[in-house]
Amino acid sequence: MRFLSSHRRRRAAKPLMLAFALLLMGTLYAVVAPAPQVAADTGTSAQVAAGKGLFAVSCSSCHGLNGEGTSQGPSLVGVGAAAVDFQVTTGRMPMAAPGAQAPRKHNTMTREETDALAAWVATLGPGPAIPQKSQYAPGDQDAATIARGGELFRTNCSACHNFEGGGGALPEGKYAPTLKGVEPIHIYEAMRTGPQQMPVFSPGAIPDADVASIITYLESLHAQPGPGFNLGGLGPVSEGLFGWIVGIGGLCLFATWIASRGARAR
Amino acid sequence: MAKPTTITSSAPVLESKRPEGKDAGPQQFSGPAAWLDERVGLAKIAKGGLRKVFPDHWSFLLGEIALYSFIILLMSGVFLTIWFKPSMMELEYNGSYQLMKGLPMSEAFASTLALSFDVRGGLLVRQVHHWAAILFIAALTAHMLRVFFTGAFRKPRELNWLIGVGLMSLSLIAGFSGYSLPDDLLSGTGLRFVDGLIRSIPLIGTWAEFFVFAGEFPGDALIARLYMVHILLIPGILLALIGAHMTMVVYHKHTQFPGPGRTEKNVVGYPLFPVYMAKAGGFFFIVFGVLILMGALMQINPVWMYGPYNPAQVTAGSQPDWYMGWVEGAIRIIPNWEWHLFGTTWSWNIFLPGVGLMGLLFTGLGLYPFIEAWVTGDKAEHHLLDRPRNAPTRTALGVAGMTCYAMFWLAGGNDILSTQFHVSLNAVTYFMRVAVFVAPVIAFIVTKRICLSLQRADRERILHGSESGIIDRSPAGGYSEDHVPVSHDEAWTLTQHEQYEPLEASDGVDVNGIPQAERGISKLRARASRWFFSDDIPVPSRDEIEEAHAHDHHELDHEVEDAKALGH
Numbered sequence: 001m002r003f004l005s006s007h008r009r010r011r012a013a014k015p016l017m018l019a020f021a022l023l024l025m026g027t028l029y030a031v032v033a034p035a036p037q038v039a040a041d042t043g044t045s046a047q048v049a050a051g052k053g054l055f056a057v058s059c060s061s062c063h064g065l066n067g068e069g070t071s072q073g074p075s076l077v078g079v080g081a082a083a084v085d086f087q088v089t090t091g092r093m094p095m096a097a098p099g100a101q102a103p104r105k106h107n108t109m110t111r112e113e114t115d116a117l118a119a120w121v122a123t124l125g126p127g128p129a130i131p132q133k134s135q136y137a138p139g140d141q142d143a144a145t146i147a148r149g150g151e152l153f154r155t156n157c158s159a160c161h162n163f164e165g166g167g168g169a170l171p172e173g174k175y176a177p178t179l180k181g182v183e184p185i186h187i188y189e190a191m192r193t194g195p196q197q198m199p200v201f202s203p204g205a206i207p208d209a210d211v212a213s214i215i216t217y218l219e220s221l222h223a224q225p226g227p228g229f230n231l232g233g234l235g236p237v238s239e240g241l242f243g244w245i246v247g248i249g250g251l252c253l254f255a256t257w258i259a260s261r262g263a264r265a266r
Numbered sequence: 267m268a269k270p271t272t273i274t275s276s277a278p279v280l281e282s283k284r285p286e287g288k289d290a291g292p293q294q295f296s297g298p299a300a301w302l303d304e305r306v307g308l309a310k311i312a313k314g315g316l317r318k319v320f321p322d323h324w325s326f327l328l329g330e331i332a333l334y335s336f337i338i339l340l341m342s343g344v345f346l347t348i349w350f351k352p353s354m355m356e357l358e359y360n361g362s363y364q365l366m367k368g369l370p371m372s373e374a375f376a377s378t379l380a381l382s383f384d385v386r387g388g389l390l391v392r393q394v395h396h397w398a399a400i401l402f403i404a405a406l407t408a409h410m411l412r413v414f415f416t417g418a419f420r421k422p423r424e425l426n427w428l429i430g431v432g433l434m435s436l437s438l439i440a441g442f443s444g445y446s447l448p449d450d451l452l453s454g455t456g457l458r459f460v461d462g463l464i465r466s467i468p469l470i471g472t473w474a475e476f477f478v479f480a481g482e483f484p485g486d487a488l489i490a491r492l493y494m495v496h497i498l499l500i501p502g503i504l505l506a507l508i509g510a511h512m513t514m515v516v517y518h519k520h521t522q523f524p525g526p527g528r529t530e531k532n533v534v535g536y537p538l539f540p541v542y543m544a545k546a547g548g549f550f551f552i553v554f555g556v557l558i559l560m561g562a563l564m565q566i567n568p569v570w571m572y573g574p575y576n577p578a579q580v581t582a583g584s585q586p587d588w589y590m591g592w593v594e595g596a597i598r599i600i601p602n603w604e605w606h607l608f609g610t611t612w613s614w615n616i617f618l619p620g621v622g623l624m625g626l627l628f629t630g631l632g633l634y635p636f637i638e639a640w641v642t643g644d645k646a647e648h649h650l651l652d653r654p655r656n657a658p659t660r661t662a663l664g665v666a667g668m669t670c671y672a673m674f675w676l677a678g679g680n681d682i683l684s685t686q687f688h689v690s691l692n693a694v695t696y697f698m699r700v701a702v703f704v705a706p707v708i709a710f711i712v713t714k715r716i717c718l719s720l721q722r723a724d725r726e727r728i729l730h731g732s733e734s735g736i737i738d739r740s741p742a743g744g745y746s747e748d749h750v751p752v753s754h755d756e757a758w759t760l761t762q763h764e765q766y767e768p769l770e771a772s773d774g775v776d777v778n779g780i781p782q783a784e785r786g787i788s789k790l791r792a793r794a795s796r797w798f799f800s801d802d803i804p805v806p807s808r809d810e811i812e813e814a815h816a817h818d819h820h821e822l823d824h825e826v827e828d829a830k831a832l833g834h
Binding site: 100143144146147148150151154155158159160161162163164166167168169170171172173175176217220221224226227228229230231233234235236237238239240241242243244246247248250251252254255256258259260261 | 364408451452545548571581591679681682690692693
């Protein structure tokens with residue numbers, strides 16, 4: 001300390017102190033400041049570039065070379081990585097043939113290819129990201145929460161997807177697909193991105209917790225045992241059909257048997 | 267020489283015979299039977315009743331299916347009333363079905379859930395009850411079609427036909443009120459539909475709605491009111507009408523299909539005791555068994571999946587039970603016709619297909635026997651049934667009616683057709699708009715042609731006999747198959763039906779201007795009669811049959827002569 005106090009009046013002291021302060025500030029900044037994504041940058045660029053290449057091959061004929069959309073397909077600016085993950089993983093995109101609606105089919109893309117496409121489309125504009133498991137399947141939901149999910153499902157979804165998620169018809173050959181056997185992540189992504197005819201249910205309208213309760217309700221509903229054959233879960237139409245065929249048809253066979261039996265059966 | 271076809275004078279006829287001589291008195295009984303006989307005249311009832319003869323045919327059992335389903339409905343219904351609470355009071359559900367925990371719902375729905383999950387055998391009985399309702403109306407419809415196509419509604423049974431039409435319309439109300447009771451999402455949507463139907467009635471619609479629902483839909487009184495309708499009012503009237511229906515069957519005696527030994531004056535079949543007692547009793551248990559199996563193996567109306575009714579919700583695939591499906595279909599396909607006059611709305615798009623079409627069907631059904639009697643001028647009693655081919659125009663009308671109904675019916679499931687067969691919903695709807703008018707016409711023409719062809723085939727069979735199955739090769743090298751005349755029994759069956767002549771128009775005045783006893787026949791009626799009858803293939807006359815048989819023998823003789831000539 002004596003060294004500092006005895007030399008503080010030296011001519012070199014001021015510039016030296018300034019240099020020291022700058023060094024301290026610089027070091028502090030380097031420690032506290034948010035890390036720039038310099039390290040990941042090279043990998044993502046490669047992923048984005050790969051996605052762009054895949055996009056040009058598989059998607060651009062309808063969506064345009066830069067995802068700007070054509071008369072055949074909508075613009076992908078701002079749809080987000082979640083939309084790509086949903087459409088590609090469920091096999092809906094790339095479409096096999098133009099039609100009223102892309103049907104669910106076997107997915108031919110690998111996980112890496114899907115991620116690459118998603119990464120590239122995400123660069124076109126901000127949109128919903130691929131969700132974390134905690135968002136759509138947080139676990140530990142009590143019965144009342146799941147029941148509330150059922151009420152939300154019946155209020156928001158059953159008008160198109162039917163009371164047990166069996167699917168339903170929409171105008172002009174379009175339809176709401178069945179929700180049986182659909183992965184929870186895809187239900188989440190569909191709600192957030194609004195694929196095809198489906199409206200977008202944004203986090204402002206239905207928060208993540210409610211989406212999770214809807215998904216858990218559907219899983220519980222589809223897992224529970226039913227009383228016998230459920231006739232396709234289509235409601236009274238199939239009930240009437242089976243009533244006539246099994247009921248009247250079967251009893252007519254019995255009636256024929258009874259009428260042909262007797263003391264003087266001809 | 268061929269024997270002319272004759273009608274056998276004696277045939278094995280089992281008629282109800284009463285013991286001759288002195289009246290069978292109480293001395294024939296002993297014990298409880300004697301006790302009852304001395305008090306209520308059991309012997310007299312049993313004597314007539316037990317020997318009552320019923321004819322045998324599978325289609326005569328369709329009405330029995332309906333009757334037995336009704337009995338099963340009453341029995342399972344009593345079970346359900348023990349636990350069902352017809353109240354629209356709102357409560358928070360805390361029962362054993364976890365996926366509804368804590369949801370607000372009506373007491374009616376909560377008790378339906380309790381009935382399904384907490385009452386032992388409750389779900390089975392609920393499903394049996396619902397399947398029995400489906401089967402009841404289906405069997406009733408099938409029975410009505412049988413009566414229609416065989417002409418069993420003709421004199422003297424017109425009143426019983428009317429009772430049947432009444433039974434049918436009431437069972438629709440019974441079914442619909444029951445469908446609405448659980449207060450689940452589907453039944454509430456159905457009630458909303460009815461609410462719209464009531465409102466669409468011009469002028470009185472809104473007043474009627476407020477009366478029925480005790481205020482705005484859904485109100486808080488409807489379930490209790492429907493409950494009264496469903497378990498007391500309608501079943502009571504149904505029971506009374508079924509009693510009247512069956513009493514008239516006993517009074518008129520059952521109709522029978524034509525055949526040797528069967529005339530307008532007898533009934534050929536088995537006595538009630540013991541044969542029909544066993545057959546009908548056994549059939550009851552078969553119907554019961556089939557319904558229990560259906561209830562146990564096939565899910566129907568899973569109310570816990572639909573959830574409690576909430577007017578803000580609706581589900582895809584909301585349909586009524588099958589018997590209201592055709593009305594649903596009519597409403598689904600009708601163009602959006604609406605008038606707005608002086609601040610009022612006239613919803614023809616609901617009123618015409620809903621109220622109008624139902625009125626049309628039941629009025630048409632009720633009037634048909636009288637219309638047909640007017641067209642045919644037939645005033646005779648009929649106890650022998652028509653083979654449907656022998657009344658081609660009636661059969662064709664019936665099939666056309668069924669086709670029209672079926673098209674409306676299919677339209678009621680247009681969304682299910684669309685999703686299951688991957689066609690456009692709009693395409694189904696547009697197709698049905700045309701099909702409800704065009705398909706019945708096609709069905710009419712095709713059915714009539716088929717009936718006439720069958721009549722021709724019958725005529726051919728009478729005149730030329732049936733194929734013997736023996737192929738002869740003539741010495742000249744030609745092949746031929748001999749025909750053998752049909753049996754007398756078959757010939758009788760094929761020729762017994764009456765050949766009607768179309769009515770001729772007349773003004774009821776003879777050539778001298780003297781009014782005749784019979785009233786005149788208008789040109790319209792004569793034209794309708796011509797349309798009804800004129801295409802019928804004539805029944806071969808005795809002369810024609812003899813002539814045809816003589817011809818056959820003649821041909822045979824010729825062949826023999828030819829053979830002899832060649833041989834020499």
